[in-house]
Structure formats: structure tokens, C-alpha cells
Amino acid sequence: MTLSFRTRFAPSPTGYLHLGHVASALHAQQMACGGAYHVRIEDCDQMRCRPLFSVALEEDLRWLGLWPQGAVRRQSEHKHEYHAVLAQLRERGLLYPCRCTRAEIRAASGGRYAPDGSVYYAGSCRGRCYDAAGDSVVWRLDMQRALDVVQEEPGWWEYGRGRIMGQAAAFGDVVLARRDTGVSYHLCVTHDDALLGINRVTRGMDMFAVTSVHRVLQVLMGWPEPEYAHHALIMETDGRKLSKRDGAMGVRVLRAEGWSAEAVLAHPHVRCVLGDNVRVSFGRCARD
């Protein structure tokens, strides 16, 4: 029996498509193993995301043959759905408002960091009562309370590796609703993966650690547990992740230089991430 999956490529339109995206989209398409491959535009952060990049993204993905046939979900059109989840979690006493500034968070952290490299939040606002919890707050998940409900640190199944142990406690009280957007990546991504029936989450290794947090949300909300397939990242020689600022690796630049779509898909950096066929290499690939 051949298994097929529902996978997704979920870019944020904050710049033009580069080879890292191409590898990610191709990885998602290949990891579906003949099943459904979705594209989801993660554009809730309207300060950083631009319609111009959204349009360019679609154009470039179409050119590469990586634009799916079905509907494409745009998160900015669904904020009310994320607010409904927040309301539920709030009613269950799992969220609390926080007014700490960055400087206060850093000072209270004692130099501690979460596994994703963010400053650990020491829980200064936990248990505090605000008269009017208005727009000037962020909403945090009370992680200890959440783990008490969940009863264990939920792990996940990683393609090519097997069972991975979760470490959500080490993240502390993560933000589920940001001050500026009213939502958060963790919230939107887990909600949408469940809604779209994604059963194999395909994305870069930079999201490997935060999967622990996503698993807690999935268990809390009764959403199904997907399998995960994180792929290697294309790194700059100085160790940075390839970013949208690295124009030389941009799809538009390569296209203007005369590269065909097939050649871009077979670019050594893309092959380096994906390995031969659908085998994913977990090491980091440096640009030569």
C-alpha cells in the first residue's frame, strides 16, 4: 500500500521568492507522495507582508509549476477564526494578558533562552489582574497549566527520524496573540493545519523546536496529530539562513538571467536541501 499525504508550503509574503522557498515548496510537493499539496499565504502581519510580494509569489510559483490547483488560503482573511480559538482558550483559563516591555522581559529572564533562541519569559504577569485588558496587551499561554491539562509533554513523529520528545515547558509562556496583529504564528499555523487536514507538516528545520509548542496547542484543541518532515536550510557561508534580502538567490533574478524553471528546480542549492529524490538531508547546506 502506498501512503499519500496532505502537505503544505506556507510562505509569508515579506519579500520575493528565493531558492530556500523553492526547496521548501518542492519538498512539500514531493512529501505529499501523490496526495494533496497546498499553498497557504501567511500574511497576518500586515506591517511586514505586502500585496506586491503576494502577487509575485503566486506568479513565481506558477512559473515553477508549484502553484496547486485547489484553493489557496490567505490567513489575513480568516482572523475571526483565530480569535474564536483565542476566546476558547481564554474561557478555559489558559491565557493571560501581559504588558511587559521587551526590556522588562529581558531583565526578568536571568539570561535564559527558549529552545528557539527567543528570550525566556519568566511569567511576570501570570496571576496578575488587569482592570481593562485592552489592545495594549499580548496574550500568553500559561504553559504549566496547559501541560497540566495535556498531562504530558506531547512529542511527534518526524519523517526519517521517528518519535521526537517534546520540550514545550522550556519555552515558557509563549505569546498566542501579539499586540500588533492580535494573533500569532503558533496559533494560526496549528489552526490552519488542522482545518486543511494537513497530516504531514512540511517546513524548514528553523521550525523544528517550536513543534513542541504546536503539539501542545493541538492536544489542547483536540486537533489531530500530524506527522512532521522538516527539511534542511540553505545557509550563507557566515551561517545565516538564506533570506529574502539575498537577491542573488532570488527566483526573479535567476529568471531574468535566463534560467529555465526546470533548471531552477534542479539548482544545486535546492538539490542540496532535498537530497536525491525525496530523501531529505538533515544537515545544514552551506552555499558554495
Ligand code: GLU
Ligand atoms: N510562514 C512561515 C515562514 O514563512 C512558515 C511557517 C510554517 O511552515 O510552519 O517562515
